[in-house]
Amino acid sequence: KAGVTQTPRYLIKTRGQQVTLSCSPISGHRSVSWYQQTPGQGLQFLFEYFSETQRNKGNFPGRFSGRQFSNSRSEMNVSTLELGDSALYLCASSSGQGLDEQFFGPGTRLTVL
Amino acid sequence: SQQGEEDPQALSIQEGENATMNCSYKTSINNLQWYRQNSGRGLVHLILIRSNEREKHSGRLRVTLDTSKKSSSLLITASRAADTASYFCALILTGGGNKLTFGTGTQLKVEL
Helix, strand or coil, X not given: CCCCEEECCEEEECCCCCEEEEEECCCCCCEEEEEEEECCCEEEEEEEEEXXXXXXXXXXXXXXXXXXXXXXXXXXXXXXXXXXXXXXXXXXXXXXXXXXXXXXXCCEEEEEC | CCCEEXXXXXXXXXXXXXXXXXXXCCCCEEEEEEEEECCCCCEEEEXXXXXXXXXXXXXXXXXXXXXXXXXXXXXXXXXXXXXXXXXXXXXXXXXXXCCXXXXXXXXXXXXX
């Protein structure tokens, strides 16, 4: 099975812009979760989508949003970018049927200037 | 906020030695998972231990869980240079759904 893919791998944006990141889960997996990793805050949960519905949400402002398509692919959008949004954004794929292991993609490195 | 605290923050050992890292947490969990991350790349799942289990093995990895002390440890035996990475414990909290709550991580360096 192919692993989790994320595009793009690297992104440079300026403050105030918006960005969309994409994640394709492992075939057959219906749950996609997003995480933000920064040196200061570590790994933090953004949200989880299961069968096109947001099932769980972390403590991030409304500028962070996401969606999931019928083929389980997910996108994450960040509007009005701030310098502090510079981070590695990771998505994780799982079956979503139980509380099992999650498989992570390589991440998207976002730099906000 | 992160619920898992790991120690040590950094660990440097020689190839062939064992490496032990610990994770402590504060609330009730459904399961605890360990992940490895190489140089800011994606996370690789290592092992999952459920709250009703005390010990699990996978190859050179041994994980223990003590729910009464709210702590877990990851032992890597006969370390290799390729084990150099950051290791994170991640909690599935009771009632928290599929959300992983990560620890602060241990940076392991295995020297030749």
